[in-house]
Amino acid sequence: MLLVIDTANAEDIKELVDYFPIDGVTTNPSIIVKEKKNFLDVLEDIRVAIGNDRELFVQTLAMKAEDIVEEAMYVIEKVPGKTVIKIPATTEGVKAIKEMTSLGIRTMATTIYTPLQGYIAAKAGASYLTPYVNRIDNLPGDGVQVVRDLIQIVEKHQFDSQVLAASFKNIQQVLDVCVDGAHGVTLAPDLIKQLLLHPSTEANVGAFSDDWHKAFGERTLIDLSGAKI
Numbered sequence: 371m372l373l374v375i376d377t378a379n380a381e382d383i384k385e386l387v388d389y390f391p392i393d394g395v396t397t398n399p400s401i402i403v404k405e406k407k408n409f410l411d412v413l414e415d416i417r418v419a420i421g422n423d424r425e426l427f428v429q430t431l432a433m434k435a436e437d438i439v440e441e442a443m444y445v446i447e448k449v450p451g452k453t454v455i456k457i458p459a460t461t462e463g464v465k466a467i468k469e470m471t472s473l474g475i476r477t478m479a480t481t482i483y484t485p486l487q488g489y490i491a492a493k494a495g496a497s498y499l500t501p502y503v504n505r506i507d508n509l510p511g512d513g514v515q516v517v518r519d520l521i522q523i524v525e526k527h528q529f530d531s532q533v534l535a536a537s538f539k540n541i542q543q544v545l546d547v548c549v550d551g552a553h554g555v556t557l558a559p560d561l562i563k564q565l566l567l568h569p570s571t572e573a574n575v576g577a578f579s580d581d582w583h584k585a586f587g588e589r590t591l592i593d594l595s596g597a598k599i
Contacts (some may be wrong), residue, residue: 372534372554374427375562378402380415382559387420394425396500396536396556398456398480413449422451427478427498427556429456435465442470442477454497456480459487464494471495478534483511485519492529499524500556502537503547513537514546521551541565 372393375386378401386392395416405412416426428449430441442455455470457463458481470477471494478498479491483506488499501520503513517535524531532553538544541564544555557565583589 371548371552372532373562374425374534374554374556376401376536376556376558378405378412378416379559380412380419383416383419386559386562387424390562392420392424393554394427394452394454395420396427396456396478396534398429399431410448413445417449417451420451425452425454425476427454427456429458429480430466433462435462435469438463438466439469442466442475446475454478456500457496459491464490467491467494467496480536482520483509483516485516485523488520488531488533489523492524492527492531496531498534498554499531500534500536503535503543504537504539506537507539507543514543514550517547517552518550521553525551 373391374394374396375383375392376396377383378397383395402409402412413426413428420426426449428445430438432438432441438457445455446453454476456478457466459479467477467479476497478500479488479496480500482488482491482499482501488501491499499520501513501516503517506513506516517533521533524533534554534556535547535552536556538557538561541561544557544561547555579589
């Protein structure tokens with residue numbers, strides 16, 4: 371199951387790649403704008419942070435299929451390493467996904483709100499399908515159920531696509547899609563850090579260290595004093 375960072379901030383990405391088993395980074399126009407830097411400079415900084423072997427997801431802006439393809443080719447040319455083109459699951463977007471698939475370029479169908487949008491994108495050849503869990507909940511709807519349905523469609527009909535769920539507000543939503551079999555999640559840095567947080571874990575670690583320190587005067591297993599531990 372993939373764990374992907376949803377941000378364009380290179381410093382956050384560097385920190386998370388250092389500590390967590392990260393598979394890639396997703397970006398979109400809105401989060402790139404927040405960095406207040408040249409578009410290609412932002413992507414270059416991200417690529418340096420993650421290396422060439424992790425996937426970097428870059429979204430197009432154009433509305434018409436032929437323009438989406440042109441933008442995609444530009445990004446592929448300018449951004450080294452494993453680059454996946456994010457394309458909205460619209461009529462024009464699906465046409466572009468078909469063209470990208472024929473050219474052997476990996477794509478992500480994004481802004482998915484229904485299982486049938488995902489079905490069409492999968493049939494068009496999208497490598498990844500990205501339902502927006504919390505945004506669906508806010509409609510209102512059931513984002514986790516959309517993920518669940520989409521996983522069943524992909525697996526029952528043996529599409530060569532993975533469901534990479536996005537748009538999470540809390541850890542419970544992340545847990546739910548993990549349990550239901552999502553092929554991956556893309557999360558903001560703060561949510562990734564929360565995956566390991568629990569006050570009892572911190573308390574246990576502190577107690578272990580305190581007990582050892584009381585007995586041996588050290589907080590390490592390494593014998594620093596010459597005394598037998």
